[in-house]
Amino acid sequence: MFKKILIANRGEIALRILRSCREMGIQTVAVHSVADSDAMHVRLADESVCIGPAPSRESYLNMHAILSAADVCGVDAIHPGVGFLSENAAFAEMVEEHDKVFIGPTPEHIRLMGDKITAKETALKLGIPVVPGSQGAVDPDGDVPGLAQSIGYPVLIKAASGGGGKGMKVAQNAAELGEALRFARIEAKACFGNDQVYMEKYLGQPRHIEMQIIADSHGNVVHLGERDCSLQRRHQKVWEEAPSPAISPSARKELGDTVTKAIQTLGYRGVGTIEFLYEKGQFFFIEMNTRLQVEHPITEMITGIDLVREQIRVAAGLPLSFSQEDVKFKGHAIECRINAEDSETFMPSPGQIQDYVTPGGYGVRVDSAMYQGYKIPPHYDSLIAKLIVYGDTREECLARVRRALQEYAITGVNTLLPLHRELAEAADVISGDYDIHWLEKWLAAKAQSEAA
Ligand code: ADP
Numbered sequence: 001m002f003k004k005i006l007i008a009n010r011g012e013i014a015l016r017i018l019r020s021c022r023e024m025g026i027q028t029v030a031v032h033s034v035a036d037s038d039a040m041h042v043r044l045a046d047e048s049v050c051i052g053p054a055p056s057r058e059s060y061l062n063m064h065a066i067l068s069a070a071d072v073c074g075v076d077a078i079h080p081g082v083g084f085l086s087e088n089a090a091f092a093e094m095v096e097e098h099d100k101v102f103i104g105p106t107p108e109h110i111r112l113m114g115d116k117i118t119a120k121e122t123a124l125k126l127g128i129p130v131v132p133g134s135q136g137a138v139d140p141d142g143d144v145p146g147l148a149q150s151i152g153y154p155v156l157i158k159a160a161s162g163g164g165g166k167g168m169k170v171a172q173n174a175a176e177l178g179e180a181l182r183f184a185r186i187e188a189k190a191c192f193g194n195d196q197v198y199m200e201k202y203l204g205q206p207r208h209i210e211m212q213i214i215a216d217s218h219g220n221v222v223h224l225g226e227r228d229c230s231l232q233r234r235h236q237k238v239w240e241e242a243p244s245p246a247i248s249p250s251a252r253k254e255l256g257d258t259v260t261k262a263i264q265t266l267g268y269r270g271v272g273t274i275e276f277l278y279e280k281g282q283f284f285f286i287e288m289n290t291r292l293q294v295e296h297p298i299t300e301m302i303t304g305i306d307l308v309r310e311q312i313r314v315a316a317g318l319p320l321s322f323s324q325e326d327v328k329f330k331g332h333a334i335e336c337r338i339n340a341e342d343s344e345t346f347m348p349s350p351g352q353i354q355d356y357v358t359p360g361g362y363g364v365r366v367d368s369a370m371y372q373g374y375k376i377p378p379h380y381d382s383l384i385a386k387l388i389v390y391g392d393t394r395e396e397c398l399a400r401v402r403r404a405l406q407e408y409a410i411t412g413v414n415t416l417l418p419l420h421r422e423l424a425e426a427a428d429v430i431s432g433d434y435d436i437h438w439l440e441k442w443l444a445a446k447a448q449s450e451a452a
Helices: 011-023 040-044 063-073 089-097 107-114 116-125 144-151 174-192 249-266 296-303 307-315 394-407 417-423 427-431 438-451
Strands: 004-007 027-033 047-052 077-079 155-159 168-171 197-201 207-215 221-233 236-242 270-279 282-289 332-339 364-368 383-391
Touching: 004 011, 004 063, 011 027, 011 040, 011 307, 011 364, 011 383, 027 040, 027 063, 047 063, 063 089, 077 307, 089 107, 107 116, 107 282, 116 197, 116 282, 144 174, 144 197, 155 174, 168 174, 174 197, 207 249, 207 307, 221 249, 221 296, 221 438, 236 296, 236 417, 249 270, 270 307, 296 307, 296 332, 296 364, 296 383, 332 394, 332 417, 383 394, 394 417
Parallel strands: 004 027, 004 077, 027 047
Antiparallel strands: 155 168, 155 197, 207 221, 207 270, 221 236, 236 332, 270 282, 332 383, 364 383
16 A cells, blocks of 8 residues: 555645545645645645645646655655646656556546547447537538537537536527637637537436446446536536436446446546436436546445545555445435635635634534635635535435534635525425526526516
């Protein structure tokens, strides 16, 4: 097993990884920007190294600085966390060249799935159904209207290197197509340095269902069930549940078997999430994330498996410590993403936290790096905490979510706590009757009724 791991990340996820390392007796090295000197992950790590100025590209994305820190501290492995360098194949390669283990899949698998066009082609080859759409990239000089017509409106133009919901534009009809294509390419180029796009049928009422898998380097692959991440704003997840209120045990088994077989054929190692849209009883692959997901804790709550611990173990070459038969799903879990944003305008709200009172009690888990007096820097993602709640049934879980949200107090900055309190009382959320468009429609209706 590794003796020392460098955690190339910040915030709650750095802390999440640090906690598993400590329980496993592994030393930790935190890296941080100048803006994060007082951060919790720095305070709790065994060692810490400042790797650069506040902007991410000069610190958390600065591969050379991170590798130098790893060399100086003599670590065996680097955990990239989520975001930042977690899906950067070149970084994974550089880590290997430095004779350290990248805690994740091989650079080849990261590259294959990082390009969403090759990911879709691979999924198809592996027998996974995909959203109907263009075969490969859209040629902007080709017959784009003909292609859209053959797919059927509305269509969605998506960035091949996309992520975080960026570089995605809908065209409802032929009149909107030219502009959607142009804007998607401009955004894709600006965000990802690659203006290649592809086209998909824009589904009207799907749910976002994703399957968690974990694979070791001995050919064992296990799925840990699905998460329902349909409550989204701007294609970004806000609230997640496991299991999905819309998936039957037989649908779960069928999808789980398909995905497990595909991942085995691929020879993949590590944790991964295969994302689908689910509409009218059918699953359509959209992408695969070759890393830990922000919402992984809800899977941990219903399976009793520490995903980070297992991820570290398989990266160290150990076999999975459980088989598919050992995985038992129990109860229900919900995660509320608490962003430092205004609950109505969604404007980011960096600044100093004054009061910070976390909820507790049976079935309540808070993954966060916040504390009283902490200054949220303006340079990074606005996710400051994840409230993760377990209940034996969905009803019990929802009641506990409402209770925990009442207890949770954060002052000094705006947060999404008020939004989550309303969501937990919304009839469609209580009945589980929502799709990926529900939240935006609900927010629009709320804004309209408040304006009236
Ligand atoms: P990203 O990598 O940017 O997160 P995804 O491909 O994972 O992009 O899609 C993010 C979200 O965008 C999905 O969860 C879904 O809400 C929406 N979306 C993606 N593809 C489609 C589609 N073909 N039809 C409708 N919504 C879609």
